[in-house]
Structure formats: C-alpha cells, structure tokens
Amino acid sequence: MKLLSKSLLSTVTLLAVAGQLSIASAAPLPPPFNDYGVDLTLNGGVREEYNSNVLSAPGGPTKVEDYITTFNPGLTLEWGKNALTDVTFNYTETFLRYANRPTLNDELSNLGLNISRKQGPFTLTGTAAFVQNYSNSPSAIGGATNLAGIIRSDVLSAGGDVHYDMSEKFNADVGFNWARTSYLYAIGEAYQNSDSYSVPASIFYVYSPEISVGLGYTYSQTDQKNSINPYSVGRERDSNTFSINTVLTKWQKLTGTANAGVTINNIQGVNAPAGQVQSGLTTTTGSYGLGLEYDYSEKVAFTLNGTRNFTVGVSGQNIQNTGAGLGLNYNYSDSISLQANLITLNYSQYLQTPRDDLSKSTGITLSWKPFDYLTFSTGYTYFMNSSNAPAATYNINDVFVSAMIHY
Secondary structure: OOHHHHHHHHHEEEEEEEEHHHHHOOOOOOOHHHHHEEEEEEEEEEEEEEEEOOOOOHHHHOOOOOOEEHHHHEEEEEOOOOOOEEEEEEEEEEEEOOOOOOHHHHEEEEEEEEEEEEOEEEEEEEEEEEEEEEOOOHHOOOOOOOOOOOOOOEEEEEEEEEEEEEEOEEEEEEEEEEEEEEEOHHHHHHOOOEOOOOOEEEEEEOOOEEEEEEEEEEEEEEEOOOOOOOOOOOOOOOEEEEEEEEEEEEOOOOOEEEEEEEEEEEEEEOHHHHHHHOOOEEEEEEEEEEEEEOOOOOOOEEEEEEEEEEEEOOOEEEEEEEEEEEEEEEEOOOOOOEEEEEEEEEEEEOOOOEEEEEEOOOOHHHHEEEEEOOOEEEEEEEEEEEEOOOOOOOOEEEEEEEHHHHH
C-alpha cells in the first residue's frame, strides 16, 4: 500500500507539472519550418501504471506485480497538408521504468513515415515504420520454464497502395506490404525471426454513396529466418484469401468495412534429421473481417471488430485465430469522454500442436481534455488467457493514470 500511495502521489505531481508546462507554453510555438510548408507538432506524455503480472506468468513465485512509469516524448512533421501530396513523419521515444524490477527498464523507439499523392484518378500511398516492441504474447507462454523477462523485438515494415477510380461506379486497389521481425538478446534466441509479405487486391462497385460492394484477393507469405531447432514448427508458409467486401458510409447509422470469404493456408514440409521428412499442412477455412461503428446517438457510438485469419507465433507456430470485440464510445461533453472495451474474445487454435487458447479482455478509459493540447486519462484493463497447454493460463490486471500533451 505504501508503494501504491507513493506511486499515485508521484503521478499526481507529474500530471500537475505537465498541466503547468502546457499552460505556460500556450503561446504559439516559433514556426521555423513554415517557410518550407512544414507543420511541427510536439507530443509527450507521462503514465503511471500498476500491472499485476508483468511477466505474464501462470502463477506461483514467477507471478510478480510492479509499478511502471512511462515517459514518451515525440514529434510529428507534416508537409503538404491540404495539397495533392502529403508527407507525415512521426517519432516517439518511450522510457520505461519499473519500481520493483529495474532490470526490466527499457527504452523504445517508434518511427513512422506516411506519404500520399493524388494524381488524377489515382491515389498513391506509401508507409514505412520502425517499431521496437516489449511484450510477452500468449504464444510465448507455456512449457517447462517460465519467462524470466520481457521479450524485445524490432519490426521494420514498408508498404504501398494504388487506388484507381475507374468511373463513378467502379474503383480498384492493389498494394504490397512487407515486415521483418527480429527478436533480440538472450531471451530472444529461442524465437524465430521472420519476413512477411502480402499483396492485397480488390475491386468495388459503388452501389450508392452509402454502400460499396466488391471482390478481394490477398496473397501472403511468411519466411522463417532462424531457430535453435530449424526443424521445429517454424517453417515457411503462405496463404490465399478470397473474399466478398463491403464498405459502408453512414448507412443506417453504420460506418466501416466488413468482408467474408475463404482462406487456404499452407505450411511447407522440410527435411528433418536422420533423413526423416516433416510433411506440409494445408488448411482451408472460412475467414472474415469486421470494423464497424454504429452511431446510436450524437453522444454514444458502439464499435464491432472481428477477424478470422492465420498468424505466426513467436516460436513459428501456425495459429488460426477467431475473434470479435464490442466497444463503446461516450462523449459526455467536448472535454470529457469514455471509451470502453465491453468484451473482446479470441480463440486461438495451434494447428501443429494440441493447444487451444481462449483469451478475453475488458476495460474502460475515462479522458478529460481541459485544453486542446492537454488530455488526462485513467483506466483499467483485465486480460485472461485460458489454455489447455501446460503453464499457459494467466491473467493480468492493469490500472493507469496519464497525461498527454499535443501542441
């Protein structure tokens, strides 16, 4: 209790300092980039958090709680706003400090570049990002030994899309995405680096200003790069997804996208030691994707998100995920809002091992925005992963307070 009180007191102090700094800097910032048409936005925040299970451990002495202070200063540069070409660069540096386990302290970088260009009937977009991750996902939990730390990984990604308005009634998209995931340090040696590629394509018929329907196809491939055991479940795999897609724009108060189709997932066979051969595995299943928002009133909106697809675990596991989540957004006023994850469920079937997981989460965040550039937030999240695999069932309670500056 003393540590919790000290943590909350330090957070209140930090929030007050953040507020005073914001008020003191209410005057316009110097515009050194204006001569070049570049807008500069400064971002920053401080967050105090209690996590009941920082290592995602199943229980016993390996389950430890901690109090985490996070600082995340950053900036955004935008060139060409309201022009045919728009370029946005984002940079954030995150500093994590653990009260009880300082060996877990870390510093993470996040860089992103977004480019868009409107050229006649074509709209061209491109993205590039470098993200440093620090988390223990369910696919890393389980087995004879528990994780003694938190997994660090770097993700380098790039992609692009070409949108073509063929006429008032037809439009098409084709894109390409690539991501490289690399696991770091001694804790990452047991996991498999990978390169992932995807090529999505779609064509739409604009039935009305509110409804567009079309057909889609996506080819994706994941190549494993390393493993302590190269003959383990981490092998190259690819998938083909065929779908019927729908885009809604304020149709019966609904906005968003929905698709349903079929996915054919294939894992390649490999040569195993002593001349043995591990056969490949082909799985065909229904797939879907949901991203919908329903405007119940001017102040209340519900969200429905869901997906059924294949993902790759940190050890190269081939996982078929089926999930959905229901959310709520409530804008009490221009300065006070509430966001709630009412319930999110995800069923994960590990296709090459006798393992099935069911994860669920719920949470709520209350935000207060006294100024356009300052937001205070507090919230709670509960996460539970239930598994039939040994030592893979665990839960996490997380409580936080934060202050964010956007100026």
